[in-house]
Amino acid sequence: MPLKQTCPDSLATMEEWRALGLRPSTSEPDAILEYVRGDRSGLCALYERSKAVPVAAPVEPS
Secondary structure: OOOOOOOOOOEEOHHHHHHOOEEEOOOOOOEEEEEEEOOEEEEEEEEEHHHEEEOOOOOOOO
């Protein structure tokens, strides 16, 4: 039986963070997930949820 690909709830992908209006406080990932989806595979950076910071609002020129 193949293992279901999961990661701890304390980690999130950049896409999950963007959907919440957040970003990681560092550019270094806390973990790397290797995934296989059908005939595709790859790597995905994961970041600790506790280190999330709000995405800065763009500054409009005055």
